[in-house]
Amino acid sequence: MALRTAARRPFFLVTALCLLSLVLAGCSAEHYPQTTLLPRGDFARIADDLLDTTFKWAVLVFVLVEGVLVYAIFRFRGKPGDPEPHQTHGNTTVEIIWTVIPALILAAIAVPTVRAIFQTNALPDKSALTIQVVGHQWWWEFRYPEYNLTTANEIHVPVGRTVSLRMGSNDVIHSFWVPQFAAKRDVFANRETRLWFKAEVEGEYPGQCAEFCGIQHGRMGYRIRAQKPAEFDAWVAHMQTLKPKGAPTASAGSGVHTASQGATVQQPAAPQAAQGNQYAAGEKLFTAKGCVACHALYAVNVPKGMIGPNLANVGARSYIAAGTLKNTDENLAHWIRDPQGIKKGVLMPNLGVSEPDSKTLAAFLRAHQ
């Protein structure tokens, strides 16, 4: 049997480990958009620094202790005819040493830990931007009380300004996880939890719910867009024009839309005649099919407790259905026709929308940027 000789056993193990580390080395954290290992915000950096500290100690202990173990395996290997080894029962000095040293290492971890606990639990400055986060089965609601705005599934934050998240749930426990900026915090229906962070790098990043919350927990993602302050302000200003019907609404037409690269700048344009017909048809369908019962198409002064995500700027989002589908016209229409087929169990029922109607509705929603 190949594995029998003493020389071959470690060879296989070492080979396996080398292969594994090759695989690992080929995958740096940059390949993971949702990674916790490339902090881009101050809160995440605190977590990352602690990870660094504990990881370094862990590697040291690992190398030392596993090394001693592997050494012992070879050094004290029994041979046939060996005499009985010395029947040691213990060694008080050694035992004290290997009790004290780990305690000291843990103290070295405890000190920065306690400091960071208090740091991360401190309330953010009053100048922070407050955003309310509400977890729903299975989507995320974001409210900006300072601006009287509501949106869903895509949260915009300014780079370089502290954001104060005040969070809750509409139903069961969820967890809002912003790996790049702020780690995570669970959200509850009966109490507010809080998180804060200052984004340092602009960009659009994915995040995900991190507490099992039912059938579609796996598809409760969201996007966070960290924008330059000027772009963020422009976004806010634009969103504040998305008022309820009767006030000037967002128009169909020529807003420039780039889904994957930060903020868009909307340019209101007069609706063109052909688009206007489709828009009006879509608007009629939105009511006729019952969409209006759950979704608001405006962003200002939206009442609390809407059943479905706010759609005021849905046309401009990069993903729909809480990070499930890229926001293409085809996906949007497909979702409208068959939400249960795509994300079974969501509260949005299949409404029996025909294919042409779904395309009309999708175009209508696309106009809402």
Place this chain on the structure above:
Amino acid sequence: MATRVLDQHRAHAAAHGETSGLWSWITTVDHKRIGILYGSTAFFFFLLGGVEALLMRIQLGTPDNTFLSPERYNELFTMHGTTMIFLAIMPLSAMFFNYMIPLLIGARDVAFPRLNAFSYWVFLLGGLFLNAGWFFGHAPDQGWFGYANLTSRQFSPGPNVDFWMFGLQILGIASLAAAVNFFVTIINLRAPGMTLMRMPMFVWMSFITQVLLLLAFPVITVALILLMFDRFFGTHFFVPAGGGDPILWQHFFWIFGHPEVYILILPAFGIISEVLPVFSRKPLFGYAAMVFSGVFIAFLGFGVWSHHMFSTGMGPIADTFFALTTMLIAVPTGVKIFNWIGTMWGGSLQFRTPMYFAVAFIAMFIIGGLSGVMHSSPPADLQQTDTYFVVAHFHYVLFGGSIFGLTAGAYYWWPKMFGRMLDERLGKIHFWLMLIGFNLTFFPMHWVGLNGMPRRVYTYPAGLGFELMNQLETVGSFILALGFLVFLVNIFQSWRRPPNAPADPWNGATLEWSIPSPPQEFNFPETPEVHGRDALWEMKRTRGPLPEPARVSGAGIHLPNPSYWPAVAALGVAAVFVGVMLLGHVGPWGIVAGVALLFFGVYRWAFEPAG
């Protein structure tokens, strides 16, 4: 207590280990038979839990996979966790408690043999109850931890949660009864001369485990009762809309749940502490430190529970307290690891299959312990919790720890229990497949978790980078499965050999190796006298090498009578909970029938004639 004096015929049968069919197994009160019942049932559930894992690994092998529906996946991860903890690891430990504790302390049986049988039957029925949901298309799907308020009637309207809730309640009864039994057995039935500080370390670790069971299970019992009231009788203990608090469930659950993980690992610690000395040919290093560290871990284990709740926003004082206690508990754990290495140090290491698994246990448990220390820092844990990093951590301690340890115990004690050796070559193949498969499955999870993959997700999108690690993990899980197939082959092949294993194949240190393999019904013809730790090594030292023990008639030895009343009472317990499930269909009459059956069984049990 009902006893019988072995007459000549029975003595002959006992001397030759004759069994007589299914009824003898249903009525057995022999701790060895009950141990085998526990072990075979638990092994079956372990394989079931393994299949559940393989199905999940297939689903996660590719992004956006549709092999499993989200409901099915959620049922599978719930049942995999629940099965592995309550129906595999705990009863596999119970197999060793049952079979080995009386032998290790020089006793004829446990203190309460019929209660022992009762525990097994309740366990079996609890396991069946828990899995009954599969047959109704409503397997438990709320996670093994069942967080409120997802478990409220509003958000889990079907019976899925009920199968879990009552299944766990039934299993809790089995565990509590067994814990009382072993606690009393260890206190009262040790052979003369076996002081507490001369007990084998497996007995010590098991003893501490029984204390943990007795103190922790009542907490989950209460929590499950409150949940039952919420779901069946309209209370609001955990329902926010009614003024209740879902966090209350978390506290209850983890005050139970953390000691539970020590319940899961301490028996394996004990097994390793038996195997290492024998296969190093020297005593356990630092016996007293091992005892006190075990006691300290158990005690402190009740003070760390909210480290499972670092992301709930408990505030800095609570976070700090639990971070510090969690770090502290690493100290006695480290002591044990160093003492095990110290046992090997300077020894003459005999690399038979049990030793392979024991050494791998140490190596894997170190990794699991280190990732645990990384979790102990709340701000760092806010990135790690609820990701695959945690999944890696607990599989390293529960699989790399408990399962490797239990496997070491299986190979070690197999000849004693079954009278047959397991094949060394197949054992080593099993070992390498298991070690490689295990690490390939679970090591990448550290990486993919820190890189953004959350737990308990039935799928993940392409583009987040999770594909490669998940593929490796899926491949690893099938290598693991192959390892267990080899183990099954080893078991079947060994069964075809005659039961002629020697009493003491390993040059053991403890009393079980002084009697035949398998032991006769009465274990020891005469109660042994103990003069020190490692009682058998001490005997061999004073008397020289011991001859192969002969099978003797056992005439005149009092043994407890077999009885079916424990099984009847167990049926009563299960019937009560079936009755609760059927409240809507048959009103209270199912519960009434169950209670009546339970009372009848216990009454007849209590008044069973002595002779």
